[in-house]
Amino acid sequence: MTGLPLSVRGVAARLGGRQVLDGVDLTLAPGSLTAIIGPNGAGKTTLMRVMAGLVRPAAGTVLLGERLLASLPARERARAIAYLPQGGSVAWPLPAADVVALGRVPHGGGPATGRTDPAVSRAMRATDSEAFADRPVTALSGGERARVLLARALAVEAPVLICDEPVAALDPRHQLAVMGVLADEARRGRAVAVVMHDLALAARYADRVAILASGKLVAAGTPQAVLTPAILADVFGVHALHEERPDGLLVLPWRPLAPGSV
Numbered sequence: 001m002t003g004l005p006l007s008v009r010g011v012a013a014r015l016g017g018r019q020v021l022d023g024v025d026l027t028l029a030p031g032s033l034t035a036i037i038g039p040n041g042a043g044k045t046t047l048m049r050v051m052a053g054l055v056r057p058a059a060g061t062v063l064l065g066e067r068l069l070a071s072l073p074a075r076e077r078a079r080a081i082a083y084l085p086q087g088g089s090v091a092w093p094l095p096a097a098d099v100v101a102l103g104r105v106p107h108g109g110g111p112a113t114g115r116t117d118p119a120v121s122r123a124m125r126a127t128d129s130e131a132f133a134d135r136p137v138t139a140l141s142g143g144e145r146a147r148v149l150l151a152r153a154l155a156v157e158a159p160v161l162i163c164d165e166p167v168a169a170l171d172p173r174h175q176l177a178v179m180g181v182l183a184d185e186a187r188r189g190r191a192v193a194v195v196m197h198d199l200a201l202a203a204r205y206a207d208r209v210a211i212l213a214s215g216k217l218v219a220a221g222t223p224q225a226v227l228t229p230a231i232l233a234d235v236f237g238v239h240a241l242h243e244e245r246p247d248g249l250l251v252l253p254w255r256p257l258a259p260g261s262v
């Protein structure tokens with residue numbers, strides 16, 4: 001199943017008595033990879049959790065296609081939206097292939113049947129994690145485990161894929177490969193959101209970039225429109241190098257700006 005937009009309209013969220021999101025409007029469109037960026041504590045994870053139906057917004061609506069996300073049965077929601085949490089850990093020493101097979105639970109599969117499911121092998125191949133199939137996931141390195149957990153999310157083969165910092169722990173080659181896989185998922189018609197701090201990868205792979213700061217959406221559009229020197233200085237307090245290349249925009253944070261110079 002592909003081709004469902006996920007949108008939030010006027011979303012606000014409060015956590016521990018603090019306003020964490022305020023009036024956020026954002027649509028994840030089928031066929032598009034949206035990079036969600038912003039300073040630490042801006043509300044990116046909270047927004048992704050709202051979009052995945054894991055945090056109930058204090059105000060506003062979350063729509064999957066034309067339907068209110070909150071009105072969907074849990075299994076239908078789990079088939080529609082695959083969610084990779086930030087810095088995922090696994091408590092049990094399950095073989096990696098069984099962890100990936102958990103992505104098939106919303107479809108009636110799981111570890112018992114999962115290893116024969118083509119979606120599981122496709123996801124492990126895409127993340128270069130086939131070599132770990134039989135190893136306990138708790139005995140993998142941080143980057144190896146991150147690839148297995150991404151494979152679990154890919155194995156859902158959901159129309160909406162939300163990944164919270166999928167490349168933070170990966171070496172450069174796997175960062176590029178994983179962003180390429182996520183861009184391919186978008187090309188196949190899925191709506192893909194990726195929370196990330198790497199501005200170079202966001203510029204290189206995203207169709208759209210959305211910037212959150214202090215719980216508000218401060219900019220959204222193409223990388224060229226959003227990752228401008230002025231916006232990066234204002235939001236992150238950094239000077240970044242920019243170069244328009246034939247194959248995309250190169251953005252490289254270069255030095256912090258002195259406080260008060262923004």
Ligand SMILES: Nc1ncnc2c1ncn2[C@@H]1O[C@H](COP(=O)(O)OP(=O)(O)OP(=O)(O)O)[C@@H](O)[C@H]1O
Binds near residue numbers: 016017018041044045
């Ligand atoms: N359970 C909670 N109770 C109270 N405040 C919380 C809770 N979880 C998060 N927050 C606060 O909400 C704000 C947004 O957190 P969130 O994790 O969404 O930010 P983020 O943009 O994903 O940050 P990072 O880039 O550091 O991962 C932060 O100020 C954080 O301290």
